[in-house]
Amino acid sequence: MKKIALTVTTALVLSLTSVNAASLKRGDTAFYSGDYATARMEWQVLATAGNATAQFNMGLLYGGGFGVAKDKAQAAQWYRAAAEHGSAEIQRHVAENFRHGLGVEQSFAEAVTWYRRAAQRGDITAQKDLGALLYHGVDGAHFYPEALKWYRMAANQGDAISQYALGGMAYRGEGVPKDYAQAVTWYRLSAKLGYFGAQNDLARMYFDGHGVLQDYTTAYMWFSLAKANGSAEATQYMAETAEMLGSPEILTALKMAQDCSGSGYRNCGN
8 A cells, every 4th residue: 555655646646747747847938038028938937836947037037027017125025035945056146146247136134145056966066156256256355264175075076277276376376375386286177177267377387487497499389279269368478488499499499388278288399
């Protein structure tokens, strides 16, 4: 009897899940076709029943004034409901809306709250964005220690932007003692993931001899890689570095860059 009851319960849950998914999809289709009244009808029933995605969508409707009077307070209410029991991704999107004032009153505190909730659940993007929000701060106040904490969590999971940010903080001595060698370590990790900002700054460390032995050839190599990856500044830096090198060294640097990129950044010299 218990087995039969469990089977019936499981079938009911799957059926309800299927119905919810279908209703969400109908709402999505209506929304993107401009039929906001139908979208609201499909989503509101689910939202009232506690469906986090539908609650988030209701926030979008009220925040953007789609088929309803624009109401930031109502949007914020739906967003908070969605974030309260939603996924880390939904919590992060809610944080972004509060951070940028998208359909709600802009709020640094609310953004931090929801980024932190998502970051604590392991969302790498939330960890990175929370680090950036705390780093830049509000009203001239910066929160470097906690920014470092979240940047490190994302960086240790392979986020190139966070690795680059940690390199910059070590270089400038923000929240930690100034440490050129540590800056090089973080810049190198980010550079080997293909991030041109880190490639530029790692090249500059070699050019200036900060944290590494001065090496114009290696600097030229990293500048050329940064240029290949889209850096607008790298061309000027390459020209400055070329003045310190002869033609054979430049050819060597270009060959090093080719070997580096061709190996997936595994064979990049020192």
